[in-house]
Amino acid sequence: MSRSARLALANMAGGIASYASKKLKVGRGETIKGRVILVIDPKAISKLARDRDIVLVSGTNGKTTTTANLAKILALGTDEEVSTSAHGANMAAGIVATLASKPRNRFVVLECDELYLPTIYNLVAPKVIVLLNLSRDQLHRTGEVRKVAALWQKTFNRDDVTLIIDRDDPFLEFAVMDAGHVIRVTFGGRRHPDAATCPNCSTILDWTLGDYQCKCGLGSKLAQVRGGKGLTGPSRNAILAIEAARLMGAIVPVEYQNELTANPPDRTQVFNIAGRTIETRLAKNPESWRVGLTALAAPQIILALNARGIDGLDTSWLWDINYTELLGKEVICVGERKLDIAYRLSVQGIKVKTADSFAQAVSQFDNRSIEAVASYTAFQDLITTELGISAKRGVTR
Numbered sequence: 001m002s003r004s005a006r007l008a009l010a011n012m013a014g015g016i017a018s019y020a021s022k023k024l025k026v027g028r029g030e031t032i033k034g035r036v037i038l039v040i041d042p043k044a045i046s047k048l049a050r051d052r053d054i055v056l057v058s059g060t061n062g063k064t065t066t067t068a069n070l071a072k073i074l075a076l077g078t079d080e081e082v083s084t085s086a087h088g089a090n091m092a093a094g095i096v097a098t099l100a101s102k103p104r105n106r107f108v109v110l111e112c113d114e115l116y117l118p119t120i121y122n123l124v125a126p127k128v129i130v131l132l133n134l135s136r137d138q139l140h141r142t143g144e145v146r147k148v149a150a151l152w153q154k155t156f157n158r159d160d161v162t163l164i165i166d167r168d169d170p171f172l173e174f175a176v177m178d179a180g181h182v183i184r185v186t187f188g189g190r191r192h193p194d195a196a197t198c199p200n201c202s203t204i205l206d207w208t209l210g211d212y213q214c215k216c217g218l219g220s221k222l223a224q225v226r227g228g229k230g231l232t233g234p235s236r237n238a239i240l241a242i243e244a245a246r247l248m249g250a251i252v253p254v255e256y257q258n259e260l261t262a263n264p265p266d267r268t269q270v271f272n273i274a275g276r277t278i279e280t281r282l283a284k285n286p287e288s289w290r291v292g293l294t295a296l297a298a299p300q301i302i303l304a305l306n307a308r309g310i311d312g313l314d315t316s317w318l319w320d321i322n323y324t325e326l327l328g329k330e331v332i333c334v335g336e337r338k339l340d341i342a343y344r345l346s347v348q349g350i351k352v353k354t355a356d357s358f359a360q361a362v363s364q365f366d367n368r369s370i371e372a373v374a375s376y377t378a379f380q381d382l383i384t385t386e387l388g389i390s391a392k393r394g395v396t397r
């Protein structure tokens with residue numbers, strides 16, 4: 001069978017599997033489509049990537065949002081249709097499904113899992129890679145941050161791609177130390193919570209006013225682009241996405257740029273729980289817990305923690321976070337690992353209780369406002385429950 005006939009057959013079979021998956025309501029059909037394509041044609045990724053202009057987005061926080069933003073900016077700024085992975089499917093199966101869906105689109109923006117990035121980089125030959133910040137995440141799977149940074153450092157030693165990085169992150173500076181083309185964006189410098197020691201030589205890093213230096217030579221470098229100082233993570237990621245779109249040839253109107261960086265979408269959703277309206281923030285890893293805790297304004301707080309695979313089985317990161325924002329508030333912990341977080345908070349002198357569910361937590365509070373922060377699967381459980389409630393309402397109507 002010729003190379004292109006095998007790919008066509010793989011794509012057709014993948015399409016049928018995707019259709020069946022959607023019909024049977026077992027999934028959105030992307031992952032199953034990708035898996036079938038790869039079984040029939042293991043070389044499908046590189047075949048489908050040939051002669052296309054591809055951008056990869058990777059890093060710990062904000063991959064899905066940044067990928068969506070970048071695809072939108074690129075489409076607007078080039079007036080061309082852009083293929084992109086819309087639902088965060090960021091491993092081989094999801095990536096091949098995205099590439100196969102509209103193979104004539106020149107531009108493709110792909111979200112990529114941190115550990116898969118080297119493989120996907122070698123398969124798709126991207127023009128640009130946007131590296132978002134690295135911080136501790138899913139410790140049982142990825143290990144310490146320096147493990148991912150070291151993997152990237154071994155990978156990016158050619159000059160066939162342009163890497164766009166936040167120059168204030170020492171792990172990224174280490175990751176690109178041998179790379180040929182790097183565009184550094186600075187946000188005025190800021191101390192990285194996981195980088196007390198040098199990612200390159202493990203010596204204590206010398207931090208001064210948000211810039212760092214090590215005797216091995218690793219240190220804050222001159223940046224080509226200046227973002228604003230004190231921006232939130234999502235705003236910083238939006239600026240990196242804009243730089244990537246420009247590099248791909250897009251014209252980005254200033255108004256659009258301002259809007260994107262001033263109002264970046266965040267992962268907050270309002271749920272109706274036991275008759276109360278509760279603004280709930282998704283926190284997938286220590287850095288997003290830090291951001292989530294800083295944003296809390298209500299006097300009564302629910303923290304929901306699970307430690308299923310995708311949340312990260314290892315909860316030792318709870319001890320790396322400062323919970324000062326919670327002092328003086330009433331906190332109730334729920335979820336499968338509620339005791340882990342409740343004990344951690346009690347050590348910091350925070351008034352804390354536990355409950356078996358969100359609803360039970362709500363029943364223990366008075367009528368002042370309540371806000372919540374939930375780990376990934378705890379947040380998904382809330383969405384499922386909410387959808388369940390809406391579906392039931394739909395039936396009774």
Ligand SMILES: [Zn+2]
Pocket residue numbers: 198199200201202203214215216217218
């Ligand atoms: Zn060093």
